[in-house]
Amino acid sequence: xxxxxxxxxxxxxxxxxxxxxxxxxxxxxxxxxxxxxxxxxxxxxxxxxxxxxxxxxxxxxxxxxxxxxxxxxxxxxxxxxxxxxxxxxxxxxxxxxxxxxxxxxxxxxxxxxxxx
Amino acid sequence: xxxxxxxxxxxxxxxxxxxxxxxxxxxxxxxxxxxxxxxxxxxxxxxxxxxxxxxxxxxxxxxxxxxxxxxxxxxxxxxxxxxxxxxxxxxxxxxxxxxxxxxxxxxxxxxxx
Numbered sequence: 001x002x003x004x005x006x007x008x009x010x011x012x013x014x015x016x017x018x019x020x021x022x023x024x025x026x027x028x029x030x031x032x033x034x035x036x037x038x039x040x041x042x043x044x045x046x047x048x049x050x051x052x053x054x055x056x057x058x059x060x061x062x063x064x065x066x067x068x069x070x071x072x073x074x075x076x077x078x079x080x081x082x083x084x085x086x087x088x089x090x091x092x093x094x095x096x097x098x099x100x101x102x103x104x105x106x107x108x109x110x111x112x113x114x115x116x
Numbered sequence: 117x118x119x120x121x122x123x124x125x126x127x128x129x130x131x132x133x134x135x136x137x138x139x140x141x142x143x144x145x146x147x148x149x150x151x152x153x154x155x156x157x158x159x160x161x162x163x164x165x166x167x168x169x170x171x172x173x174x175x176x177x178x179x180x181x182x183x184x185x186x187x188x189x190x191x192x193x194x195x196x197x198x199x200x201x202x203x204x205x206x207x208x209x210x211x212x213x214x215x216x217x218x219x220x221x222x223x224x225x226x227x228x229x
Contacts, residue, residue, distance in 0.1 A: 033216060043205065043219035056214040091160065095215075104150070105217060107160040 004108035006092050012114045021077045021111045025094030032075050038088035082115045118143045122206045122220035129227050137191040137223045139206035147208040149182055149189040154203045196227045
């Protein structure tokens with residue numbers, strides 16, 4: 001079946017512009033996670049959704065970052081007034097549920113964001 | 117908070133050599149442990165996992181055993197191939213409520229023919 005998909009695969013933007021990154025999780029997966037992979041920082045958690053609600057936003061680095069999820073499916077990560085330090089690969093993952101601790105997260109291919 | 121420490125790379129081996137990539141963790145409670153692999157130009161793929169102490173995860177010739185007494189989850193393979201060249205990430209699943217993953221920094225493996 002289809003895996004997690006993300007779009008765009010690459011995004012180049014100018015400093016100060018807003019960007020939207022999209023994630024389409026595996027059908028039926030209720031839990032959705034955003035991570036960021038950057039040089040020198042490794043993979044860091046950004047935000048977690050269970051259904052349409054986000055009980056854990058603790059990883060969002062600033063109030064320029066926001067995310068939403070609609071219909072328990074597609075999620076959008078928005079970065080306002082982008083800065084050069086936002087340049088990274090943004091990864092989305094989904095899992096069937098988040099209640100069991102044993103649920104495996106399946107990752108999308110990522111969106112590579114470059115802020116000039 | 118929870119954390120994962122894995123050995124720095126890059127690791128360079130000849131084909132058919134034995135591989136060990138060390139991973140240790142700090143966690144409150146009893147997390148699940150994972151190894152993910154990222155091949156060049158591709159996304160993260162689950163390689164193997166273990167959900168409780170003494171469990172052994174295995175896949176594609178790779179193995180790792182969940183050692184609670186040493187808080188470790190070292191990745192091993194008896195005979196590496198050029199196609200195993202990739203970045204390997206150790207991770208734990210945070211049991212504080214959201215089950216988000218805490219990742220190590222990744223270890224790049226390069227296998228030479």
